Amino acid sequence: MYQDMVTLYSSPSTNCSGAFSSYSNSSIGFYNYHYNFPISSRKFGSHKIYLQINAVRMQDGAVVAQPSKTQDETPLKKLKDGILSKEQKHTFDFDCNKDKSTVSITVVGASGDLAKKKIFPALFALYYEGCLPEHFTIFGYARSKMTDDELRNMVSKTLTCRIDKRENCGEKMEQFLERCFYHSGQYDSQEHFAELDKKLKEHEAGRFSNRLFYLSIPPNIFINAVRCASLSASSAHGWTRVIVEKPFGRDSESSAALTGALKQYLKEDQIFRIDHYLGKELVENLSVLRFSNLIFEPLWSRQYIRNVQFIFSEDFGTEGRGGYFDHYGIIRDIMQNHLLQILALFAMETPVSLDAEDIRNEKVKVLRSMRPLQLDDVIVGQYKSHTKGGVNYPGYTDDKTVPKDSLTPTFAAAALFIDNARWDGVPFLMKAGKALHTRSAEIRVQFRHVPGNLYNKNFGSDLDQATNELVIRVQPDEAIYLKINNKVPGLGMRLDRSNLNLLYSARYAKEIPDAYERLLLDAIEGERRLFIRSDELDAAWSLFTPVLKELEHKKIVPESYPYGSRGPIGAHYLAARYKVRWGDLA
Numbered sequence: 360m361y362q363d364m365v366t367l368y369s370s371p372s373t374n375c376s377g378a379f380s381s382y383s384n385s386s387i388g389f390y391n392y393h394y395n396f397p398i399s400s401r402k403f404g405s406h407k408i409y410l411q412i413n414a415v416r417m418q419d420g421a422v423v424a425q426p427s428k429t430q431d432e433t434p435l436k437k438l439k440d441g442i443l444s445k446e447q448k449h450t451f452d453f454d455c456n457k458d459k460s461t462v463s464i465t466v467v468g469a470s471g472d473l474a475k476k477k478i479f480p481a482l483f484a485l486y487y488e489g490c491l492p493e494h495f496t497i498f499g500y501a502r503s504k505m506t507d508d509e510l511r512n513m514v515s516k517t518l519t520c521r522i523d524k525r526e527n528c529g530e531k532m533e534q535f536l537e538r539c540f541y542h543s544g545q546y547d548s549q550e551h552f553a554e555l556d557k558k559l560k561e562h563e564a565g566r567f568s569n570r571l572f573y574l575s576i577p578p579n580i581f582i583n584a585v586r587c588a589s590l591s592a593s594s595a596h597g598w599t600r601v602i603v604e605k606p607f608g609r610d611s612e613s614s615a616a617l618t619g620a621l622k623q624y625l626k627e628d629q630i631f632r633i634d635h636y637l638g639k640e641l642v643e644n645l646s647v648l649r650f651s652n653l654i655f656e657p658l659w660s661r662q663y664i665r666n667v668q669f670i671f672s673e674d675f676g677t678e679g680r681g682g683y684f685d686h687y688g689i690i691r692d693i694m695q696n697h698l699l700q701i702l703a704l705f706a707m708e709t710p711v712s713l714d715a716e717d718i719r720n721e722k723v724k725v726l727r728s729m730r731p732l733q734l735d736d737v738i739v740g741q742y743k744s745h746t747k748g749g750v751n752y753p754g755y756t757d758d759k760t761v762p763k764d765s766l767t768p769t770f771a772a773a774a775l776f777i778d779n780a781r782w783d784g785v786p787f788l789m790k791a792g793k794a795l796h797t798r799s800a801e802i803r804v805q806f807r808h809v810p811g812n813l814y815n816k817n818f819g820s821d822l823d824q825a826t827n828e829l830v831i832r833v834q835p836d837e838a839i840y841l842k843i844n845n846k847v848p849g850l851g852m853r854l855d856r857s858n859l860n861l862l863y864s865a866r867y868a869k870e871i872p873d874a875y876e877r878l879l880l881d882a883i884e885g886e887r888r889l890f891i892r893s894d895e896l897d898a899a900w901s902l903f904t905p906v907l908k909e910l911e912h913k914k915i916v917p918e919s920y921p922y923g924s925r926g927p928i929g930a931h932y933l934a935a936r937y938k939v940r941w942g943d944l945a
């Protein structure tokens with residue numbers, strides 16, 4: 360058994376069936392395959408794509424092909440029956456495994472907040488959009504005692520239909536819920552996972568089964584759950600993948616220990632480390648904006664860019680999550696992952712292709728070119744209670760699950776630098792905070808001045824008035840806008856600032872999918888581009904671990920800021936040190 364390069368031909372099809380012929384002499388190989396899968400159509404359309412197909416001949420003689428964009432981890436020995444004989448042209452019907460394969464998705468920690476708020480609604484949205492395979496089963500797994508109906512009832516409260524497509528919504532929900540089941544068990548019990556395995560098998564009914572486990576549980580029980588799921592409930596003849604939620608450790612050492620422990624039971628390509636910011640529409644669009652428009656890429660360097668800002672703010676505190684948050688703080692919760700991931704995508708060199716490994720290779724390179732964050736380049740804050748309009752908003756330490764003397768930052772601002780030829784000397788500023796005046800996430804790119812600008816005198820002394828700024832508003836009200844200087848219409852010569860504005864709600868009638876939808880679908884399809892590879896994670900932690908340790912060791916007291924304010928004044932001094940003004944305050 361070996362792999363070889365073969366070409367498959369198929370006429371483009373809009374449905375899931377078609378025929379192709381193969382000159383393959385193995386049952387597994389890379390095929391240049393022109394086909395339109397409904398499940399993949401959001402990405403591939405009817406374009407020519409490279410797919411790996413694992414073809415397996417089932418006992419009844421039918422051939423089941425498992426399409427996957429990258430190499431699948433299905434053990435080769437399991438494909439024994441699927442060997443296609445040498446030098447012969449094979450033609451067989453390919454029907455997207457309609458009757459022969461199934462995906463079982465187990466949400467581990469199904470009783471929890473994330474499962475209810477995000478995972479089940481995203482799975483329903485995928486079902487509603489026709490993106491889930493024909494045969495699938497969803498299992499909730501947690502310690503809480505619940506019947507299938509109780510799970511369905513709990514889940515039904517958070518399902519919503521697309522605003523732009525409400526047809527058959529109730530009916531679709533019913534159909535979806537009928538395919539949701541529940542199994543109660545401990546996270547460290549192989550026996551309980553074996554019971555789950557038995558139930559999964561009943562639902563899989565002899566089909567070629569693939570299994571996805573979503574670990575929506577606190578990090579201290581990740582390893583036990585992975586051990587039990589992998590030893591007792593892995594798929595016998597399909598793939599088994601595990602989505603792991605952050606936090607992936609709290610520093611370099613604990614992250615490496617977590618990765619090491621996960622790898623005792625899983626191979627790297629079975630681990631899908633999720634960072635839901637990578638699934639956000641505007642973050643996905645970052646590469647498109649940059650690499651498919653001639654006007655941006657040539658400007659994307661120290662030559663034209665003065666600074667870049669990554670800003671995250673929430674207008675609510677840590678209410679209800681104080682216990683978790685106090686152990687991590689805002690730098691680990693938002694900066695080391697969400698903002699740094701966006702930064703890496705923003706600053707990386709052009710990847711060789713759009714393949715997951717090519718993109719992740721570039722991200723690792725840029726992360727490794729960065730200087731570890733220095734204590735002088737960080738300021739931290741913590742919100743205190745504030746009364747506004749007769750309402751009292753509690754301070755961080757008013758939360759009963761937070762120690763009264765906690766020094767955990769709920770706000771941080773930082774200046775980072777990439778020591779490579781493209782970005783030498785350009786400050787990459789980050790700012791993230793809870794309980795601020797607004798909820799938003801954006802990337803701001805501030806350009807340099809126009810050299811010898813003929814209109815200098817029209818701008819007065821305000822430098823920021825004169826320079827262009829590109830804003831990528833990730834949320835809310837997704838938009839990309841470019842601030843330009845413009846002549847005010849009239850007989851005089853007065854200049855003002857205007858926005859060239861691509862506001863998504865005005866341009867696209869379609870509702871924007873939630874990040875979890877994209878990421879779940881990618882995990883089902885084996886697309887790893889938006890998931891974090893272990894070397895990326897190591898590089899990310901190396902940048903933040905020294906300063907996190909120093910903050911804790913030196914017991915740095917965070918600057919307090921009132922709930923609902925714009926955050927501590929220190930953030931302005933930090934920016935000013937690098938001659939930067941935060942763009943969100945303009």
Ligand SMILES: NC(=O)C1=CN([C@@H]2O[C@H](COP(=O)(O)OP(=O)(O)OC[C@H]3O[C@@H](n4cnc5c(N)ncnc54)[C@H](OP(=O)(O)O)[C@@H]3O)[C@@H](O)[C@H]2O)C=CC1
Binds near residue numbers: 503
């Ligand atoms: N909630 C959110 O918005 C986000 C969460 N995350 C991450 O996702 C994961 C899940 O988050 P979330 O749903 O909020 O977590 P929860 O605290 O709600 O926990 C999920 C489930 O795990 C079980 N559980 C909780 N604590 C323990 C414990 N000490 N020992 C054993 N089981 C426990 C409970 O189920 P039962 O008792 O029934 O077994 C609970 O319903 C976490 O890793 C979190 O960091 C990431 C981003 C955002």
Ligand SMILES: O=C1O[C@H](COP(=O)(O)O)[C@@H](O)[C@H](O)[C@H]1O
Binds near residue numbers: 635673692800
């Ligand atoms: O990962 C996390 O993200 C949320 C913010 O996510 P968003 O998609 O609502 O912007 C944040 O509230 C939470 O603290 C953090 O753990």
